[in-house]
Amino acid sequence: MTAQPMITQTPVTPDVDALGTWLPVPGYGVLAVNAFVIRATRPVLVDTGPAVLGDAFIQALERAIDPARLEWIWLTHPDPDHVGNLAAVLQRAPRARVVTTFLGMGKLGLLGLPVDRVHLLNPGQSLDVGERRLLAVAPPVFDAPESTGLFDPSTGALFSADCFGALLPAPAAGAADVAPELLRAGMIGWATVDAPWLHRVDRGRFRESLQAVADLQPKRILSSHLPPASNMTATLLGNLADAPDAPPFVGPDQAALEQMLAA
Ligand SMILES: [Fe+2]
Ligand SMILES: [Fe+2]
Numbered sequence: 001m002t003a004q005p006m007i008t009q010t011p012v013t014p015d016v017d018a019l020g021t022w023l024p025v026p027g028y029g030v031l032a033v034n035a036f037v038i039r040a041t042r043p044v045l046v047d048t049g050p051a052v053l054g055d056a057f058i059q060a061l062e063r064a065i066d067p068a069r070l071e072w073i074w075l076t077h078p079d080p081d082h083v084g085n086l087a088a089v090l091q092r093a094p095r096a097r098v099v100t101t102f103l104g105m106g107k108l109g110l111l112g113l114p115v116d117r118v119h120l121l122n123p124g125q126s127l128d129v130g131e132r133r134l135l136a137v138a139p140p141v142f143d144a145p146e147s148t149g150l151f152d153p154s155t156g157a158l159f160s161a162d163c164f165g166a167l168l169p170a171p172a173a174g175a176a177d178v179a180p181e182l183l184r185a186g187m188i189g190w191a192t193v194d195a196p197w198l199h200r201v202d203r204g205r206f207r208e209s210l211q212a213v214a215d216l217q218p219k220r221i222l223s224s225h226l227p228p229a230s231n232m233t234a235t236l237l238g239n240l241a242d243a244p245d246a247p248p249f250v251g252p253d254q255a256a257l258e259q260m261l262a263a
Contacts, residue, residue, distance in 0.1 A: 004052060004053070004054070004056070005021045005022060005023060005050075005052060005053065006021060006022075006056070007019060007020065007021045007049070007053050007056045007057055007060045008020055008021070008060070009060045009061075009063045009064050010173075010228075012036070012157075012220070012222065012228045013155055013157065013220070015038060015039045015040065015155070016036055016037065016038050016039070016155075016157060016222070017036065017037045017039075017064040017065075018034050018035075018036055018222070018228060019034065019035040019036065019037065019049060019057065019060045019061060019064065020032060020033070020034040020035075020227070021033050021034075021049065021050070021053060022171045023050070023081075025167060026252075026257075026260045026261075027252060027256075027260055028167045028189065029167050029168050029169045029170070029186070030167070030168055030169075030170060030171055031165065031166075031167055031168075031190070031225055032165070032166075032168070032171070032223075032224075032225050032226055032227055033049065033050055033081050033224065033225065034047075034222070034223070034224050034225070034226075035047040035048060035049045035057075035061075035082075035224075036159060036222055037061065037064040037065050038129065038134075038152070039064075039065060040129035040130050040131065040132065040134075041129060041130020041131045042071040042072065042128065042129045042130040043065055043069050043070050043071060043072070043129075044070070044071070044072040044073075044074055044099075044127075044129055044134070044150075045061065045065075045067075045070050045072070045073045045074070045089065045093075045096070046074045046076065046150065046159050046222075047074070047075060047076055047082040047083070047224060048073065048075070048082065048083055048084060048085040048086045048088075048089050049081070049082075049084055049085050050080060050081045050084040050085075051080065051084030051085060052084065053084065053085065054085070054088075057084075057085045057088075058085065058088055058089070058092065061089065067089060067092035067093045068092065068093060068094065068095070069093075070089075070093040070095070070096040071095055071096055071097070071129075072096060072097060072099050072119070072127060072129070073086070073089060073090070073093065073096045073097070073098045073099065074099040074100075074127070074150055074159075075098055075099065075100050075104060075108070076147060076148060076149065076150075076159070076161035076162070076224060077104060077142070077143075077144040077146050077147040077148070077161060077162070078100070078104055078107045078108050078111065078144070078146070079143070079144060079162075081224070082224065083108070083111065086098070086108075086111075086113070087112075090113075090117065096117075097117055097118065097119040098113060098117050098118050098119065099119045099120075099121050099127060100118060100119075100120065100121070100146065100148070101120060101121070101122060101146045101148060102120055102146075103145060103146040104146035104148075105118050105120060107146070121136050121148070122136060122148075123136045123137055123138040123148055124136065124137075127150075132152070132153075132154045133153075134150050134151065134152050135150070135151045135152075135153065136148050136149070136150060137149045137150065137151050137158070137212075137213075137216070138209075139160050139161050139162070139163035139213075140163060140206065140209035140210050140212070140213060140240070141162070141163040141164075141191055141194070141195045141198065141240060141243070142161060142162055142163060142194075142195065143162055143194045143195055147161045147162065147163075148161065149161050149163065151216050151218065155219070155220070156217065156218050156219030156220060157218065157219070157220045157222055158213070158216060158218035158220065158221050158222065158233075159222045159223075160213075160221055160222065160223045160224070161223070161224055162194050162195075162223070162224055162225055163223060163240075164187065164221050164223040164225075164226050164229070164236050164240065165187070165190040165191075165194065165223050165224065165225025165226050166178070166183060166186030166187040166189070166190050166225065166226050167186045167189045167190045167193070168182065168183075168186045169182060169186075171227075172227050173227060174227045174228050174229065174230070175221075175226055175227050175228065175229035175232055175236070176229070176230070176232060177227070178227075180235070183235075183239065184239045184242075187226075187236065187239040187240060187243070188239060188240075188242060188243045188246045189246075189249070190225060191240060191243035191246075192243060192246050192247070192248060192249040193249045193251075195243075196248060196249065198243050198244045199244055199245075199248055201244055203244060203245075206241075206244055207241060210237050210240060210241055213233070213237060214233065214234070214237055217233075218233050219231060219233075221233060221236055
């Protein structure tokens with residue numbers, strides 16, 4: 001059995017903290033799993049981490065902000081690594097509404113989320129966080145159709161959901177701390193795992209979707225699965241541009257898994 005992963009609360013900008021952990025991926029390294037707190041006038045929690053973190057997630061959240069102050073819980077998509085502590089957060093955040101899409105609401109309803117705690121927002125629409133508005137954006141790479149990212153025009157921060165994630169050999173404080181070739185290989189590897197449909201897409205249309213990110217001119221990319229990346233947008237976009245032509249991912253089978261466990 002692996003030990004319970006650690007979670008750290010790290011300031012990224014004056015008004016954003018990352019609540020981050022690293023999950024081991026046997027045979028492939030580690031994967032960052034990040035939630036974020038945006039201390040706007042109407043504060044936002046972006047995702048709620050994997051359930052395996054349990055109380056440790058709540059404690060990290062409480063170091064970043066009093067959960068009772070949260071007004072929005074933005075769920076990039078309802079995968080288990082993003083909604084694992086949602087019920088516990090909702091209990092401590094009685095005013096908070098869960099921001100998602102129509103499909104996300106359907107999936108969350110199956111997990112027991114009542115409709116009166118939901119706020120629907122589509123890409124292109126924006127969320128009122130008090131002194132400013134945050135723009136919902138469709139990430140160019142995703143593993144669930146309801147995936148929605150978040151762009152803060154006032155700070156240039158792009159919360160990109162699973163997009164721009166990377167399988168890395170070891171944890172790192174920032175994406176800039178990873179050797180460029182390891183970052184590139186890790187990003188392409190993650191993209192082939194998380195979005196196998198990339199191999200089938202029209203390359204020109206895919207480049208257009210990457211250009212849409214470039215047009216936002218994000219200063220910081222805050223992915224759910226990458227350490228914070230400042231002033232690296234062109235590099236990250238360049239890495240992703242090559243993912244559709246990388247070899248498709250085939251996961252280990254049972255025999256390979258047993259070998260890994262034995263090792
Ligand atoms: Fe996902
Ligand atoms: Fe994810």
